[in-house]
Amino acid sequence: MRLKATLAGALVATLVSGVASAETLRLLTWGSYAPEEVIRLFEEKYPDIKVEVTFSNNEEMIAKLRATGGAGFDLAQPSHDRIYAVQMEYDIYKPLDLSKIDTSNMEPKLLDGVKANTTIDGNVYAVPHQWGTSGLMVDKTKAPDLKSWADLCDPQYKGRTSMRLRRTILLGTAFAMGEDPFATYADLGKYQELLDKVADKLITCKDNIKAYWKGGDDLSAMMLSGEIVASETWDSTAFKLYSENQNIVFVPPETGALAWIDTFAIPRKGAADEAAYKWINFVLQPEIVTMMSASTGALASIKGAQELLPADKQAAVKAAFTPADIDNLKFFANIPPGVEDMEGKTLEKIQAATSN
């Protein structure tokens, strides 16, 4: 009987959330992208809107929206390279009404880049929010000369480096081998050849790796405890550690750090578009950007975003990037259909290979 009551309760809850009124903004976003303070200020400004946040990551965001055909959330924040193919395949977003978004203050380079990446049949599906890079994190005192993706495999750091076994390291290693993986996206046969070479390289490299990190927390623990001296990393994780230990710095690889842009996209069956547009415009205001960046560790996609960073993050960014590094950024190219499968197989091959 109790089970039945629970079931009935669950059913009612589902029904109620299914017909959520325009007063609820259901946000599907990254762990740190909705700080309490920002939500409080937003709800103060728009008392009739209540914000509900679900934390996720790129893959799980897409899986969640795919399961419902784009229902259940009113605003999502996938990365710019994950929208085009996913939309073509699963149709989970709706076109944005750009007239409702204040784009005047956005950094034109990022806005145009995201628009170009996410336009389908003349409709734009996303605008930029936060951006950052993937590169290397190094303890200066123990690995001063490490500055390329390939240096993670340098035998002098044997057992003292780490990486995440995901697509970033495949792309980084390809760049370090002097190739341009994004250029071969057009010809998937060539990309497969490149992936095979990358896999061989990373399999030989396995001996050098202490462990593959799975999330920001275990990476931070390994780095702070000194168990590893260098790793592939998100810049935001490195910036956070910099405030605890100034010897740990972010190093953009010499072939260029890989840049991602997290965007705003509205799910196809989102039920609170107006509230979603209000949230987008709200969080891109300069005074909110500082709070947001303090939480995310990433830069907002508006003009002069670097000056709006909190002081400690500004210092970390200055310690990491020169203007030349910024020019050298490699933005992730749109992932064409099929590439996820090819990369997935390559990663499995690397994981399954044995080493000591």
Added chain:
Amino acid sequence: MSSGRDIRRLSLILLFAPFTLWIVLLIALPHMGMIVLSLREKVAPRVYEYGLGNYIAFAQEPIYWNTLMRTGSMSLLVTVLALLIGFPVAYYIAKIAGHRTRGALFLIILIPLWVSDLIRAFGWILLLRETGVVSTLLQWSGLAGGPVEFLYTDATVVMGLVYTVILFMIVPLVSTLDGMDNAMIEAGYNLGGSGFTVLRRIIIPYAMPGIVSGCIVTFMLTAGSYLTPILLGGKNSSWFTEQIYDQFITRYNWESGAAFGFLLLAFTSLVVWIGLKLSGQTLASTVARS
């Protein structure tokens, strides 16, 4: 008369309704959906065809095979270890401990279950990492010259899994052994049997249903576990559930993920069936008596 029977029938229906709802809504329907999903193949964006492609892809890729076999053999090892460690514990609780200590012992064994898998895995990480408690203690006491890394090996995974599932071995064993009359053991000794003979010819045969059902539960739980192998495992370790997660989430390939899920179910069912045949038990007898 007849109204009494109606009431009895109605109460029977009401009694079984939640159970039937649970079986149909949460087990049968989702699995049927998964079977259909696993038989779909993507031929182009938004275009699917029915076929066995996902299962064929599994058969043709040795990596998947090896991972499944690895998961299966390590799960068997975990089951055996859990039985070897769990049996004496269960015997002590059921037969040797006094009435009052029995409850306390049982409680002590249950307590770890109140903490989630994730927290327990993190506990192990804190203890075993290179800069962790065990390594520091060893260095402090002079037993180790430098930091020792205990994490990221298959042995750690097996140990973590045994710790997680051993409870599910002990509980059915205790309840079976509890029902055993002490006179049977005494009679065994009176007839001149040694401790080993009594164990082999009286206790184990009596406890067989409990042993088998404990083994089934621990094996199924181990083969289907996700967090412990992922968190404690090293760079070479892979667990079949991780493959399923990767197919579903990072590769957006629900079709092949569903096929993998069924292969895991079929594989574990096969192992359990073989186990039942070898031990001469049936599912009905073990479930009924333990």
